[in-house]
Amino acid sequence: MxxxxxxxxxxxxxxxxxxxxxxxxxxxxxxxxxxxxxLKEELEKLEIAYETSVYNDKNSPIxxxxxxxxxxxxxxxxxxxxxxxxxxxxxxxxxxxxxVNTFKQLLKEYGNNIPYLYIEDYPDFKDxxxxxxxxxxxxxxxxxxxxxxxxxxxxxxNQLQFYIxxxxxxxxAEEVWKDYSPLSPEDIMRIQEYAKERFVELVxxxxxxxxxxxWLIHDKYKHLAETTEFTTPWGEKWSIPFSLxxxxxxxxxxxxxxxxxxxxxxxxxxxxxxCDETFxxxxxxxxxxxxxxxxxxxxxxxxxxxxxxxxKYGKTMMFWGDIIKNHPELVEKLPKDVIALIWGYEExxxxxxxxxxxxxxxxxxxxxxxxxxxxxxxxRYDNMKGNIENSVLNGKRYGSLGVxxxxxxxxxxxxxxxxxxxxxxxxxxxxxxxxxxxxxxFERRYSLHVFKDVTGKIGExxxxxxxxxxxxxxxIPNSTIFARVFTHPEYIEKYLERYEVxxxxxxxxxxxxxxxxxxxxxxxxxEDADIVKREIKNGAEFATLSIDIxxxxxxxxxxxxxxxxxxxxxTEKLNNLANDLKxxxxxxxxxxxxxxxxxxxxxxxxxx
Numbered sequence: 001m002x003x004x005x006x007x008x009x010x011x012x013x014x015x016x017x018x019x020x021x022x023x024x025x026x027x028x029x030x031x032x033x034x035x036x037x038x039l040k041e042e043l044e045k046l047e048i049a050y051e052t053s054v055y056n057d058k059n060s061p062i063x064x065x066x067x068x069x070x071x072x073x074x075x076x077x078x079x080x081x082x083x084x085x086x087x088x089x090x091x092x093x094x095x096x097x098x099x100v101n102t103f104k105q106l107l108k109e110y111g112n113n114i115p116y117l118y119i120e121d122y123p124d125f126k127d128x129x130x131x132x133x134x135x136x137x138x139x140x141x142x143x144x145x146x147x148x149x150x151x152x153x154x155x156x157x158n159q160l161q162f163y164i165x166x167x168x169x170x171x172x173a174e175e176v177w178k179d180y181s182p183l184s185p186e187d188i189m190r191i192q193e194y195a196k197e198r199f200v201e202l203v204x205x206x207x208x209x210x211x212x213x214x215w216l217i218h219d220k221y222k223h224l225a226e227t228t229e230f231t232t233p234w235g236e237k238w239s240i241p242f243s244l245x246x247x248x249x250x251x252x253x254x255x256x257x258x259x260x261x262x263x264x265x266x267x268x269x270x271x272x273x274x275c276d277e278t279f280x281x282x283x284x285x286x287x288x289x290x291x292x293x294x295x296x297x298x299x300x301x302x303x304x305x306x307x308x309x310x311x312k313y314g315k316t317m318m319f320w321g322d323i324i325k326n327h328p329e330l331v332e333k334l335p336k337d338v339i340a341l342i343w344g345y346e347e348x349x350x351x352x353x354x355x356x357x358x359x360x361x362x363x364x365x366x367x368x369x370x371x372x373x374x375x376x377x378x379x380r381y382d383n384m385k386g387n388i389e390n391s392v393l394n395g396k397r398y399g400s401l402g403v404x405x406x407x408x409x410x411x412x413x414x415x416x417x418x419x420x421x422x423x424x425x426x427x428x429x430x431x432x433x434x435x436x437x438x439x440x441x442f443e444r445r446y447s448l449h450v451f452k453d454v455t456g457k458i459g460e461x462x463x464x465x466x467x468x469x470x471x472x473x474x475x476i477p478n479s480t481i482f483a484r485v486f487t488h489p490e491y492i493e494k495y496l497e498r499y500e501v502x503x504x505x506x507x508x509x510x511x512x513x514x515x516x517x518x519x520x521x522x523x524x525x526x527e528d529a530d531i532v533k534r535e536i537k538n539g540a541e542f543a544t545l546s547i548d549i550x551x552x553x554x555x556x557x558x559x560x561x562x563x564x565x566x567x568x569x570x571t572e573k574l575n576n577l578a579n580d581l582k583x584x585x586x587x588x589x590x591x592x593x594x595x596x597x598x599x600x601x602x603x604x605x606x607x608x
Contacts, residue, residue, distance in 0.1 A: 002109050003102060004155055004425060004445040005432035013116030017081050019061055021112075025052045026060035028067070034197060035097050036064060042104045046112050061085040066096050076122035079103060081114055094158075094199045101154045105449055125395070127366065127402025128431040129159030130424055131205065131272075133374075134167050135214070136409035137593030139181050144417075144588040146194050151450055153198035155428035159404070160195060161205040161272055166214035168206070170261050176215055181592025188265040196267070203318075204266045207274030208255050208306055209244055216241035224251050227284025243278045245285040246302035256309055263313045270339070271313070273306050276320035296327035307335060321365065325354055332361045339401060343368040345478055347386025355398035366402040367395035371423025373415040374408040375479035375487065377539045378513070381466025384423045392430040403431035411487045412597035414542070414581065416535035417588060421450050422462055453526035457519060464516035465540055471509035474499040485546035489604040492553060503554050510547045513540050531587055538580050545573055549604070559607050567608040574605065
C-alpha cells in the first residue's frame, strides 16, 4: 500500500469493495460539505458520479462522520472499508479531511476496487510545515502555490511559510521590491483562503535582524545598518550592509512598520521573525556595546524588543535559534511563549544536543531540517533523508512542537521544484509517523501521489540524480561541487586541491546522471510530464556541464590553459542551458528576480 504519510495502524481484510459508479456521499453535517466536494473531484476522475446528502438512507457507499466526542486528538481519524462501503470518522473537520485524503490516495492506487481495511491514524507532531524561500530570487506564481498547497495538504502538511526579506509589496518601499515581483496583500489573502480550505495554516515570515541587505543598500535605509565591511564566520570579507544595528533606535521602528503592514493580512497567531545569521553583529556600530555586555547579550536584548512588538500584534514569536543556542545561559531567560526554530542541514547535524538545550530550558521549539536541494542543481538525496530523519527523531524524543522543512534559494534559487519535492514528502512522512513510516517504499509512494506516476520511476530518477554528488567524493556542506563551479568559479582550484578531486570520480558521477536521464525518458505518462522532464533534464545538464569543466581543468592544470575550442563549447552550452532555465522559470514563477539569478549563474563566463 503506497500511502504517504503511512498510517499508524493498518489492518487488511481478504475481500475488496467495488465502488458503485453512481451513489451518494453521506455527510453527518453540512459543516463538512466542502470536504465532500474535494472527494467528489477525485471520484470524477474514475467516472464515479456521486451526490452529497445529509440524509442517510443507510445505502450510501461513502459516509463521512464528524463527531467532536469521538477522539481526543483533533487530527485523529478512522477509515473503514468493508461490505457496507467506505466510512470515515473524525472529531474535527480537519480529521475528516485527513481521512478523505487517505481515501483519495487509495483511489489513486487501487482505482474503484479497494481492499477491505481498517485504518487508525493520528500524527506525532502537532505542527508539520514547509518553508519556501521567496527572497533569493524566485517568487512562485499563484497557480504554482495553489498546486503546491494541494500536494502538501494531501500529505497532511498543515503549515506553510514563505521566507520574506523584501518580497512583500510594502507601501513606501517600491525601490526595494520593484524588480522582484513581490507578493501583494491581495496575493496573501488569496493564498490564505485557498490554504485554509485545505487545513494549511499560512504563517507570516519576515526576517527582522540579519539578511536585510536588500533594504540596507538603499540610501533611505542605510543608516540602520550595523556596518558595510565585515568578516564572515568562514573568513570571507564582505563589503555590503547585512544586519540592522540593534543600537540604532530607528531600527526597531523600521521593524515595527514592516509588521504593521504585513501582519494584518494573516489569520495565523504565529509569526516567524527570522533573526538568524547576524554575521556582522559587533563589527560595526554595536561594537562598543558588545565589548561591555557581550555579543550574546546584545543580540538577546534586541530579540526581546522584537518579541514585545510581536506581542503587541497578538502573535506568538517564532525565531531561528542558531545564535541564541551558543548562549545557553540566555536560552534559559527566553520568554516561555516563543517558539525557537532549530535548524541544521547536514545529516550529522547535532540535533540531539541542540534539542536538549531548549527542552531543558522549557522553551518550545521546532526542528527545521532542509530539502538539501539548494546550491546543488539536482539535490543531495541521501543527505536530505538523513538530515530529516535525524531532526525528526530527536525532535520527537525531546518534545518538539513541530517540524518545519526548509527549501532555501541561496545564490539564485537555481533548483527546479521537482528536486525539492522529495524533501517535502519525506518530512511529511516522518513528521506524521516518525517511527513506523514505510521508508523502504518511499520513492514509489511520492512518485504516485505527487507526480501521479504509477510506475514509481520518477522517485528513482530523482534518487539517482540526487546521489550523484556522492560519486564525486566531494562532500561540501550545504552544497555540491556541481553548483560551486558556478557560484565560486574563482575557487575551483582550491576545491580540486582540498578534496583531491579525481577525473575517474567525476566520470562516475556523470555516468550516474546520464543513466538517470535515460530512465526518465522511458517514463511515458505522468502529471505535467513535459515540464517536469524538462526541469529535471535542465538541472542534470547543468551538473554534467560542471563535471565537463572540472575534467578539462584537471587535464589542463589551469582554467586559463583549457583550449579555446573547449571554452567555446562550454560557453555555448552554458548559454543554451541558461535560456532553458529562463523559460522553465517563467512557467511556474514570476519574472522578478530572474535577471539577478541568471547574473549569478553566469559568473563562470569570465573564466571561459
